Amino acid sequence: MRVIVDEQGHKYWVAEDSNKEIHTQFGVIQKEDVLAAKSGSTIKTHKGVKFTVLEPTFVDYFSDLRRGPAIVLLKDAGIISAYTGIGPGSKVVEAGSGTGALTCYLANLVRPAKLVSYERRIEFMELAKENVADFGLSEFVVFKNKDISKGIAEKDVDVIVLDLPEPWTVVKHAEKALKAGGFLVSYIPTINQVQRLHEELAKSKLKAIKTSSIEEKEWKVGEATRPLSMQLCHTAFLVFSRKI
Secondary structure: OEEEEOOOOOEEEEOOOOOOEEEEOOEEEEHHHHHHOOOOOEEEOOOOOEEEEEOOOHHHHHHOOOOOOOOOOHHHHHHHHHHHOOOOOOOEEEEOOOOOHHHHHHHHHHOOOOEEEEOOOHHHHHHHHHHHHHOOOHHHEEEEOOOHHHOOOOOOEEEEEEOOOOHHHHHHHHHHHEEEEEEEEEEEOOHHHHHHHHHHHOOOOEEEEEEEEOOOOOEEOOOOOEEOOOOOOOOOEEEEEEEO
């Protein structure tokens, strides 16, 4: 698998099963030329426009996930890992696999350990499995077609991440599954859900330590530098709690 990128950053995927000719807005490139080229080298379209050949990175794959339910964006995924210290070997459980975006991000961090991912809707789980396979991470994810609000089988867990509409239904199970000092992170879109979750956390050994809304603003830099229009800054609230 390769990607080719023009000088404006437009990207095209090229794989073994791609058509012989890769059609771009700047002309045609032959597939065999791309696959034979070294990473970092340039090739030209039939119109003479240069493209750079690159090996795809995690971010390339992430930006081209098969889409289904709304995904957890990198700005939020990054904060989750930063504040919980998820890394190689961490024991992590997530619930709400959905499209599998966060699944891929977390599995990439914890390997060679295995991420456990709960998803009650079989069609979402199958979509997440496909995306995880595209990332080459299948051996690092264990999928469970189960409702995590009914219980968590894993014990001494470092971090539990929930992308669910009613995370408060999982608090009592997370309390038992987490090791001392372990984190529960809930990704939820409305402040009403945040308040309901805080009420449930107050009854448990999980203490709410941080609630954040991460905003990211991209800028167009040039003669008239300005923020890009039509940006969605707020995606969700992140509620971090820890077993004390």
